[in-house]
Amino acid sequence: MLETGIVTMEANDPIVEKVYEIYGQVVKAREPIRDPETMLKALREEYKLIVKPYIVYITIAAFLNNRPVLYEGPPGTGKTEIGEAILTLWSGKSAFILPCSENYDEYRVIGDFHPAMAMAKGFNEESFIPRPLLAALILDTGVLVDEIRRSSEEFQNMLLDIIDKRRIIVPELRRVYVQRGSGFQIIFTSNPLDIAQNELSDAFLRRVVRIEFKYPTIEEEYEILKLRLGDLIYKLSDDLISKALRVVRELRQKGIYKPGTADLVSWLTLTAILADSKKKEKAEPKDLYEAGLATLFKNPEDEDLAHELLK
Ligand SMILES: Nc1ncnc2c1ncn2[C@@H]1O[C@H](COP(=O)(O)OP(=O)(O)OP(=O)(O)O)[C@@H](O)[C@H]1O
Numbered sequence: 622m623l624e625t626g627i628v629t630m631e632a633n634d635p636i637v638e639k640v641y642e643i644y645g646q647v648v649k650a651r652e653p654i655r656d657p658e659t660m661l662k663a664l665r666e667e668y669k670l671i672v673k674p675y676i677v678y679i680t681i682a683a684f685l686n687n688r689p690v691l692y693e694g695p696p697g698t699g700k701t702e703i704g705e706a707i708l709t710l711w712s713g714k715s716a717f718i719l720p721c722s723e724n725y726d727e728y729r730v731i732g733d734f735h736p737a738m739a740m741a742k743g744f745n746e747e748s749f750i751p752r753p754l755l756a757a758l759i760l761d762t763g764v765l766v767d768e769i770r771r772s773s774e775e776f777q778n779m780l781l782d783i784i785d786k787r788r789i790i791v792p793e794l795r796r797v798y799v800q801r802g803s804g805f806q807i808i809f810t811s812n813p814l815d816i817a818q819n820e821l822s823d824a825f826l827r828r829v830v831r832i833e834f835k836y837p838t839i840e841e842e843y844e845i846l847k848l849r850l851g852d853l854i855y856k857l858s859d860d861l862i863s864k865a866l867r868v869v870r871e872l873r874q875k876g877i878y879k880p881g882t883a884d885l886v887s888w889l890t891l892t893a894i895l896a897d898s899k900k901k902e903k904a905e906p907k908d909l910y911e912a913g914l915a916t917l918f919k920n921p922e923d924e925d926l927a928h929e930l931l932k
């Protein structure tokens with residue numbers, strides 16, 4: 622016992638047991654990969670992700686330094702999927718994802734008490750429900766804090782404190798949980814251009830290693846399409862693919878809704894499936910057009926531009 626009267630984590634702690642019981646089933650173990658080149662290969666082969674090497678190198682360097690990372694960039698550039706995959710490979714266990722919203726607080730991410738049980742038995746280990754951030758620290762796995770700008774400043778400050786000190790205090794239980802190994806790493810994602818988002822404080826930005834995500838080059842995006850579409854790519858002629866690559870580029874410049882690589886992949890996947898379901902050998906421009914309207918246009922103001930580009 623420490624002088625403060627707060628107990629640190631013990632092997633037979635009931636909360637630790639609860640975490641294993643609740644989250645053990647969803648957290649899958651795998652061989653960890655910490656070498657950047659091997660990780661790049663695994664990202665491509667196992668996760669179908671083509672990641673720019675600097676992203677992997679800087680992320681790993683930050684983890685070696687026990688520092689959190691912030692992925693910032695436009696929508697659909699793979700921030701969430703790449704972050705989750707890197708955390709999983711790094712720790713050798715499935716990462717947790719915390720999708721942020723305005724009303725996120727410590728009770729949602731650290732833990733809360735079952736109301737009826739707390740009434741009957743008190744605020745103790747029995748009525749406590751551990752949540753993902755505490756679970757990740759105990760299981761020594763990674764956490765992806767998705768869309769951090771959607772959360773409140775209080776929430777961001779609470780996270781900063783945990784990240785700085787690498788420990789979580791649960792005052793009601795008079796317990797402190799400390800980082801157990803190097804698997805507990807954090808990646809934040811954010812899209813600074815998204816409307817109605819909060820600013821990140823200087824204190825926050827000082828602590829994170831920021832990595833900027835950009836749209837891939839045309840060559841990279843074509844590689845991603847081949848990897849993602851698999852055999853479906855044979856339903857698409859080179860002309861059709863070139864046109865799609867061109868259209869998303871125009872829309873990124875001129876449209877209100879800017880399609881990411883994620884949108885391009887869905888567009889062409891849908892086009893190929895449409896052609897297949899119409900029993901066609903190859904997709905036709907009409908299929909590309911129909912699938913395009915269904916996947917790319919989320920803002921009515923883009924309608925004229927959309928029709929012009931797709932025709
Ligand atoms: N580098 C990449 N390699 C492979 N697929 C990619 C890549 N970038 C984007 N994608 C495509 O986008 C999808 C993942 O996008 P993801 O949701 O992770 O992007 P995001 O940047 O988090 O977007 P948002 O800002 O909308 O949350 C993948 O399923 C894939 O179709």
Ligand SMILES: [Mg+2]
Nearest residue numbers: 700701767810
């Ligand atoms: Mg995302």
